[in-house]
Amino acid sequence: MPKSRRSISIIPVTNIPEIKPDDDLVKIVLEAASDSGLSIEGGDVLVFAQKIISKAENRIVDLNNVSPSPYAHTLSKEVSKDPRLIEVILSETTKIIKMDQRKPEKGRLIVETRGGVISANAGVDASNVSGGNMVTLLPLDSDKSANKLADGFKDKLRVDVAIIIIDTVGRPWRDGLVDIAIGCSGIKALKDYRGETDSKGFELNATVMAVADEIASAAGLLMEKADSVPVVVVKGYKYESGGRGAKELIRNPEDDLFR
Amino acid sequence: MPKSRRSISIIPVTNIPEIKPDDDLVKIVLEAASDSGLSIEGGDVLVFAQKIISKAENRIVDLNNVSPSPYAHTLSKEVSKDPRLIEVILSETTKIIKMDQRKPEKGRLIVETRGGVISANAGVDASNVSGGNMVTLLPLDSDKSANKLADGFKDKLRVDVAIIIIDTVGRPWRDGLVDIAIGCSGIKALKDYRGETDSKGFELNATVMAVADEIASAAGLLMEKADSVPVVVVKGYKYESGGRGAKELIRNPEDDLFR
Numbered sequence: 001m002p003k004s005r006r007s008i009s010i011i012p013v014t015n016i017p018e019i020k021p022d023d024d025l026v027k028i029v030l031e032a033a034s035d036s037g038l039s040i041e042g043g044d045v046l047v048f049a050q051k052i053i054s055k056a057e058n059r060i061v062d063l064n065n066v067s068p069s070p071y072a073h074t075l076s077k078e079v080s081k082d083p084r085l086i087e088v089i090l091s092e093t094t095k096i097i098k099m100d101q102r103k104p105e106k107g108r109l110i111v112e113t114r115g116g117v118i119s120a121n122a123g124v125d126a127s128n129v130s131g132g133n134m135v136t137l138l139p140l141d142s143d144k145s146a147n148k149l150a151d152g153f154k155d156k157l158r159v160d161v162a163i164i165i166i167d168t169v170g171r172p173w174r175d176g177l178v179d180i181a182i183g184c185s186g187i188k189a190l191k192d193y194r195g196e197t198d199s200k201g202f203e204l205n206a207t208v209m210a211v212a213d214e215i216a217s218a219a220g221l222l223m224e225k226a227d228s229v230p231v232v233v234v235k236g237y238k239y240e241s242g243g244r245g246a247k248e249l250i251r252n253p254e255d256d257l258f259r
Numbered sequence: 260m261p262k263s264r265r266s267i268s269i270i271p272v273t274n275i276p277e278i279k280p281d282d283d284l285v286k287i288v289l290e291a292a293s294d295s296g297l298s299i300e301g302g303d304v305l306v307f308a309q310k311i312i313s314k315a316e317n318r319i320v321d322l323n324n325v326s327p328s329p330y331a332h333t334l335s336k337e338v339s340k341d342p343r344l345i346e347v348i349l350s351e352t353t354k355i356i357k358m359d360q361r362k363p364e365k366g367r368l369i370v371e372t373r374g375g376v377i378s379a380n381a382g383v384d385a386s387n388v389s390g391g392n393m394v395t396l397l398p399l400d401s402d403k404s405a406n407k408l409a410d411g412f413k414d415k416l417r418v419d420v421a422i423i424i425i426d427t428v429g430r431p432w433r434d435g436l437v438d439i440a441i442g443c444s445g446i447k448a449l450k451d452y453r454g455e456t457d458s459k460g461f462e463l464n465a466t467v468m469a470v471a472d473e474i475a476s477a478a479g480l481l482m483e484k485a486d487s488v489p490v491v492v493v494k495g496y497k498y499e500s501g502g503r504g505a506k507e508l509i510r511n512p513e514d515d516l517f518r
Contacts, residue, residue, distance in 0.1 A: 006271055006273075006481065007268055007269060007270045007271070007481075008269040008480060008481065009266055009268055010267040010269070010477070011266045012265055012266070014265075098516045098517070100516055108516060110516065118432045168466075168468075171430065171431075172515065172518075173377045173509075173510055173515060173517060173518065174469065174509065174510055175449060175467065175507065175508055175509070175511075176450075176467050176470075176508060177466065177469060178468070178469050178476070180433070189435070190434060190435045207427075207436065208435050208436065209436050209437070209479070210433065210435025210436060210437050211435075211480065213433070213435065213437050213476065214438065214476040214477065214479050214480050215480065216476075217437070217472065217473040217475075218267075218269070218476060218477030220468070220473050221267060221470065221496055222265065222267060224452075237480055248434065249433050250432070250433065251431075251432055251433055252434075256431065256432060257357045257359055257367060257369065257431070258357070258431030258432060258517060259431075259432065
């Protein structure tokens with residue numbers, strides 16, 4: 001298959017073992033990539049599912065050790081969830097954006113998390129964690145986690161790679177979940193086309209693209225939920241280095257029509 | 260570069276000429292692909308920017324021929340836009356979702372379009388159209404447009420390809436635009452993992468992925484606004500065929516916490 005120079009490849013890193021607290025993700029990813037003949041090069045974007053970052057950073061809670069507050073009990077009835085889970089969600093929440101008291105059986109609770117990302121249940125998740133009562137929390141600071149990984153790869157490989165940590169979220173107005181960037185390093189999350197002209201010579205308006213979210217979604221296509229592909233390598237995408245992490249993707253609340 | 264069997268390639272179709280009303284997009288894309296040595300095969304996903312579909316379907320309006328209604332004049336002051344543009348936007352709108360009267364200078368007007376997609380300005384857009392007063396409208400029925408393209412490729416190639424028509428939209432809570440699917444053919448827009456088990460044997464919950472939107476975002480990475488790459492081919496993604504088009508991505512308003 002002949003390809004243009006500008007093609008992008010999205011490649012899964014297979015055979016990554018179950019991640020445990022304090023595991024060295026850089027070493028594990030490089031070994032898994034090497035085992036499958038995949039070389040990681042400067043300019044690649046390495047996309048990590050939030051779940052393995054959370055496991056490596058020991059962001060795991062055993063619900064059996066959680067004592068729900070009175071408010072967690074109240075809320076648990078309003079959204080039909082385990083009060084211990086609600087307690088954990090509240091511990092990650094800075095603001096409740098919306099909940100679905102009309103249909104408590106749907107259990108919808110949309111909150112703003114400490115990192116600023118708005119998502120259901122503050123990203124607290126029970127799937128793909130060993131033990132029926134264990135849940136994972138989002139990393140404490142996903143941009144920091146991404147920086148640490150970028151530094152680790154630089155140490156080992158002597159080249160710069162970009163890191164994106166992604167999570168799967170719902171959206172207003174549209175059905176189905178998509179993946180978004182919750183942490184970034186080495187890549188500008190937003191690409192600003194303002195001031196450039198279109199193919200007719202007219203200035204482009206309002207075109208700041210959320211490229212980190214678009215890469216997150218591209219990588220998400222290979223992170224099938226029932227599989228074990230928590231890391232994906234994106235090759236061939238010409239990103240702008242630098243930036244201030246995924247926090248650039250969080251809209252200023254004063255400028256948000258939907259908060 | 261060795262690659263796993265499950266890798267995905269995103270390949271731009273370059274050298275597509277300026278599209279005019281009634282142009283045969285199937286013929287034009289096949290010629291452009293062939294010129295650059297790119298073969299389109301069964302199972303590929305062909306992603307089209309809305310703009311060239313709109314041009315081929317003559318969904319173009321010259322603002323010089325538009326007489327704004329009194330309401331368009333009122334609204335034009337509230338969001339600081341040309342009243343003729345407002346008139347065109349209203350002609351594509353079924354419901355105004357939100358506008359920004361506190362900051363009219365930002366010109367934000369979020370509406371539900373006839374196809375059900377919620378977007379700024381009903382997808383009416385001035386960039387990349389010849390002539391300073393010309394704007395494009397979204398296709399009348401993007402799923403139908405996608406079906407027509409899929410049939411056209413089937414006719415010429417004797418294989419099934421999937422078609423996704425995409426548009427660039429803003430989102431609540433997050434800065435930067437992303438691409439979403441507004442029309443689909445031959446691919447299920449949603450992939451339902453419910454009932455499947457995760458790698459620990461636990462049943463996955465609430466995991467219906469909007470794969471058509473994820474493909475739209477992946478393709479969007481190559482459709483740089485100032486370039487002329489209105490078509491992208493995605494190879495290697497194992498999609499489920501069938502489905503009911505991109506309308507499956509529109510959340511039922513009664514089930515939407517944000518309408």
